[in-house]
Amino acid sequence: MFESAKLEHRLDKAAFKSLEPGLRENLLNVQFQLIDQKRRSLLVLIHGPDGAGKGAVLNRLYEWLDVRKLETLTHDAPCRDDAGRPAMWSYWRGLPPFGEIGMMLGSWYHRPMCERALGKLGRSGFVSAMEDIRRFEAMLHAEGVSLLKIWLYLEPEEANRRLKALTQGAYQRPVVREWAELHGAKERQRLSLAAEDIARITSTDFAPWQVVPAGDDAYRDATIGSVLLEKLRAMTADGAGSPVHPTPSPTRVPNALPTFSILSTLDLSQKLEKDTYEEQIAHEQSRITRATRAPQFDDRGLILAFEGSDAAGKSSTIMRLRRALDPRRFRVYPIAAPTDEEQARPYLWRFWRHIPARGRVAIFDRSWYGRVLVERVEGLVTPEQWGRAYGEINDFEGQLAEAGYVVVKFWLAISQDEQMRRFAQRESIPYKRFKLTPEDWRNREKWPLYEAAVTEMVDRTSTRAAPWTLVEAEDKRFARVKVLRTVADRLEAALSE
């Protein structure tokens, strides 16, 4: 990774001075284009050994760029969790909107590198973490977030010299103290081996590592200015991809061959009598109450996603669940059109922002699956966008599960006839009429398209960490008990792990 960086790289003061004004002007002009277009954002990741000048680079870029659209995203001590949430939450939280630039000290590379150095993570664990990162970065790039990854390189002797100066100064920087345990010979040996895996796995065509020799300040800053300029130019060029206003794809009519529908396999005739229902629902509610109050639940969390046909009974099922939960510890998020802050970021951002702290419950009434359901069927996203969403969603749910959250997903299924009966009933009861919109009638016409989308969704996103539960919802009582029982089963299984 560092071969060419080891050569001598210097820039004398006069050369830097003559080069700087033009570089600044060019950088600003292209930054203004970025701001005006609001099509993409840029994350600049700055890595390198202590003493290589990460802070100095930051300050330089603050001098050169329009600071009003520039943010520094830093994260706490390298091996600590943020606010009881999954590791990736804090990175999502700080993500700047399209048009802006975020500079990161302490990116998602930090934790695995730190754990690798300390020997908490073996080689294969580290490789797999790097592969997770590569997929994460691919998603960001495809969703409008460009990445510029800079590695400041110092010759080993120079790095040693600077580290010593830092740790012996009167004002020892806290960051150096925190990382001190990483500076033993063994730790540095492991880190140096890890660098190869980082370069091999995460240097992609869209986000290669830029190794910048950092021995000479002027050379370092001029180089970074140039690669930044190049990156911004590529991002703002005509034809650079943007997730905003993609070319809509025409809604595809399913082909003439009958396609398999997973929903057709459900036995919708299953029913529960009122007495049995009341007894069973009370039982399942008490199981859920008990599980979410158990002390072990404080280290877990529960994320529920409800999807289903219109009028399949999502809201009334959620109401039964609501009664089993402590109102201080859960929140329901009905998912409708995104706000402008949400539209200015990758689509998963609006869900990440609602991921609760451990010990809490989040219920999504419609969810991130909108991407591969309504957005796909209505042609609001390109086939490329919804096509890759399956993997992106699996990664997202995998990160939640990894952090100890129980992820439960329901599709509530009814027949077309039953839906018609419920629509008619909604029309006849004044206080239910609002639940029926012209859109519901339009959606009905697309029933076969939805069946195909649901089938593909279930096939591709039913993972061991987050399996789908298909719910026969023709009979509301049967559906409610099945949902609550599934939640109770999953919770109890998780807590007894």
Add this chain to the structure above:
Amino acid sequence: MFESAKLEHRLDKAAFKSLEPGLRENLLNVQFQLIDQKRRSLLVLIHGPDGAGKGAVLNRLYEWLDVRKLETLTHDAPCRDDAGRPAMWSYWRGLPPFGEIGMMLGSWYHRPMCERALGKLGRSGFVSAMEDIRRFEAMLHAEGVSLLKIWLYLEPEEANRRLKALTQGAYQRPVVREWAELHGAKERQRLSLAAEDIARITSTDFAPWQVVPAGDDAYRDATIGSVLLEKLRAMTADGAGSPVHPTPSPTRVPNALPTFSILSTLDLSQKLEKDTYEEQIAHEQSRITRATRAPQFDDRGLILAFEGSDAAGKSSTIMRLRRALDPRRFRVYPIAAPTDEEQARPYLWRFWRHIPARGRVAIFDRSWYGRVLVERVEGLVTPEQWGRAYGEINDFEGQLAEAGYVVVKFWLAISQDEQMRRFAQRESIPYKRFKLTPEDWRNREKWPLYEAAVTEMVDRTSTRAAPWTLVEAEDKRFARVKVLRTVADRLEAALSE
């Protein structure tokens, strides 16, 4: 407060059943008006003794209303702080946008009531807390957030009976456990006395307490449905106040008499030579570095607001400050036009959302003072709106100071001639040209209006908790040193308290 509630209040099942459908329909219709208008939001505060049915009321309203625009806002255990931030932060955080309804269990009344019951707060402290709340609620109401405050009343014997049932049940609710210490005879005596102060001070014309007899479920729910209906009707009626799109006031030309300008008292000729400057700025930076790294700072926090004429040097001053701070612990917020999520809430929301946890620093490049500066001068808000903003801002800063944050505010002042020189310089340097916009020239014409606004702002919001510092910024070096020295002085004074 509870006189009439002590009478017998019942509603038989049949009467409830015949009343319910009409009530639901009316509630929904007026909720849809609220949603369509997006002019105001509603917070429903539900208080009352354990066992009075707060949870049941919540569930009932979830049945009756469109849940997609309904949120429950709950807060953790009553006497704990949220995420290391000031007490009010978590209430601001959950504030629903205009058009929506939030239901609160555990509102801002909880903490003072809890502390009063435990004797941690004396009578006068409690009265003063209630007065703070009254002003806070007045601000919310004026800024588009209506309040419906419901107190569920139970006869003392009935309350005792229900509490016993709750605490002895097999599934003891965690909330009851947490509040158990509040149920001693002495504690309840104090709470009962506190009720009078609550009623006297916080039952205002715009947000009176609604005492609802809660002995009979049907009567309780029907009553709440009716008062809610009435509230929603008043909120959506023509002529109901809304902070959105207020009637703009014409920009007032200052009257012919020369008005006093606080800025005219400044000696703008103060200068620093380069050598002195470099020595002094380094000294002040090291004081700030030391103070923000001190262990005592972890329980405090630093909030900086920068205001000043265009080209007065805010950004370059912030840059010098930035170098003194650990990038992991501060963030700069440039304040420009609000996003739609911000515009759908009271104006202070966009600043509360960025209030950092204790031990952190937030720097606002322009701030909440925009309300009484640019928004006033440009006629974007009514005189009523900016007129009451002084008090609202003092309360806001008071809450920050109360929570241990150091609040430092700067006005950077230059002369009109110096501004013209800097504009000209900006025009001549390519990479500075972007800093000059047509708006800057327009603002220049309004110089006297800004002088009047600044003078009134400083007079009315320079408090002991958060005094203004006027900075003679004609000489950039002098200004930078004065700013950094002020920050260092304030920090050191706070840490030695």
